[in-house]
Amino acid sequence: MHQSISSVAVKRDSHVTPLAPVLALTFVCSLATGVFWHGVPFIAKHSYGFPQTKNLLLACAMGAVYTLGAFTAGRLIRYLEHRLSARGVLAVAVTTLAVVCLAPVIVPAEWALWVAALVGTYVTSLIWPVIESYLTAGRHGKSMRSALGWFNLTWAPAVAIPMFVLAPILDTHGRWAIGGFAGVGLLGLVALRWFAPRPGRHDAGIAVAHVGREYQLLLRSARVLLPLSYVLNSAMNPILPYRFEALGVDVWWETPSAATWIVVRVAVFAIMWRMGFWHGRWGTLLLGAVAMTGGFALVVAGPTLASMLVGFAVLGVGLGVVYYAALYYALAVGHARIDAGGTHEGLIGAGYAAGPLVGLGGSAVAGGAGIVAAVGGLVGLAGIPALRPYLEARRRRRSE
Numbered sequence: 001m002h003q004s005i006s007s008v009a010v011k012r013d014s015h016v017t018p019l020a021p022v023l024a025l026t027f028v029c030s031l032a033t034g035v036f037w038h039g040v041p042f043i044a045k046h047s048y049g050f051p052q053t054k055n056l057l058l059a060c061a062m063g064a065v066y067t068l069g070a071f072t073a074g075r076l077i078r079y080l081e082h083r084l085s086a087r088g089v090l091a092v093a094v095t096t097l098a099v100v101c102l103a104p105v106i107v108p109a110e111w112a113l114w115v116a117a118l119v120g121t122y123v124t125s126l127i128w129p130v131i132e133s134y135l136t137a138g139r140h141g142k143s144m145r146s147a148l149g150w151f152n153l154t155w156a157p158a159v160a161i162p163m164f165v166l167a168p169i170l171d172t173h174g175r176w177a178i179g180g181f182a183g184v185g186l187l188g189l190v191a192l193r194w195f196a197p198r199p200g201r202h203d204a205g206i207a208v209a210h211v212g213r214e215y216q217l218l219l220r221s222a223r224v225l226l227p228l229s230y231v232l233n234s235a236m237n238p239i240l241p242y243r244f245e246a247l248g249v250d251v252w253w254e255t256p257s258a259a260t261w262i263v264v265r266v267a268v269f270a271i272m273w274r275m276g277f278w279h280g281r282w283g284t285l286l287l288g289a290v291a292m293t294g295g296f297a298l299v300v301a302g303p304t305l306a307s308m309l310v311g312f313a314v315l316g317v318g319l320g321v322v323y324y325a326a327l328y329y330a331l332a333v334g335h336a337r338i339d340a341g342g343t344h345e346g347l348i349g350a351g352y353a354a355g356p357l358v359g360l361g362g363s364a365v366a367g368g369a370g371i372v373a374a375v376g377g378l379v380g381l382a383g384i385p386a387l388r389p390y391l392e393a394r395r396r397r398r399s400e
Helices: 019-048 052-071 073-080 086-100 110-136 141-173 181-194 204-209 215-246 251-258 260-274 282-301 305-333 338-399
Strands: none
Touching: 019 052, 019 086, 019 110, 019 141, 019 181, 019 215, 019 251, 052 073, 052 110, 052 215, 052 338, 073 086, 073 110, 073 338, 086 110, 086 181, 110 141, 110 305, 110 338, 141 251, 141 260, 141 305, 215 251, 215 282, 215 305, 215 338, 251 260, 251 305, 260 305, 282 305, 282 338, 305 338
16 A cells, blocks of 8 residues: 555656665664654753753753754855765764764763753754755655655654653663664664765756645745744753653653654654645644644643643644644755755754743743743744735635
């Protein structure tokens, strides 16, 4: 029933990298993403004794670094292109990521965690725009959609794996959750053997034929919802260890419970991949926006573990829908360029940076309720620019 990776149709040229090695590298780098973005708050609390405020500050710094790296990734690749190919940049970045992950293991001091988290975050901000360009450049229409489906079903489960591995070692050896990536990360270098030196050529003429007439407007709306989704995510992650503690949840069940939304997101990715009815539809973005905000409120303010788990599931639906739609429209409209992926990842980074700031402000005023209120206000403000492209689309339809 499912189309095999090898059978994905591609407009072939000598520069198109086969899908399998791209997905292999995606899987390895996603393990690191899972450790940094979802595991570090738990490691910081349980292995380093971080209070909630310091955990939020660390998350904010990581988001700022990721934003800077992603938005400048395209310019950096172009600056280096006469000295180092895009494949060479990936090789250097993956190697650096593996080495820096050893810092918390070698040096037990708190600063080693900060170094690993910030340097690792910056390196991944360069890796993802390049991988996304390799993934889609030279692929159009159905073949691009299929490649994106394989991509999302590769990285999303991989991000969840560290959350389950982390649970039994969190109390005594949490630092190894980061250090353990060093050996695994170097395996990613093997996949680069099959990468072309640069992403494939993306024929703009062919690409236009596969871009719907409202894709540009849908992209504008998605680019408001995407960073907002990561504001919710990053405002939530650093406070989860303290929420679980307040509800009396055993440490062994903390990270597996927090992974609920990640697992649900994988299911959403699978549905969106196999059912293309959502392409070009505004209702898809509306569903994502409502689900992610409602799910967040339940996670942060729900009175029981059961309500938190329901919130995680609803949040996973919203985050999955918004991410998939935003990535699809970004690469379709942006012709699979590194800058298109860089903008996509940069907006994610902006959300990662802003979320902890919102959390800090709300928490300082009124604890968990303050966080919900602060995020709710931000959601309300974001609704205005997210809605404008839809209203413009309606006006265009009426005039036609």
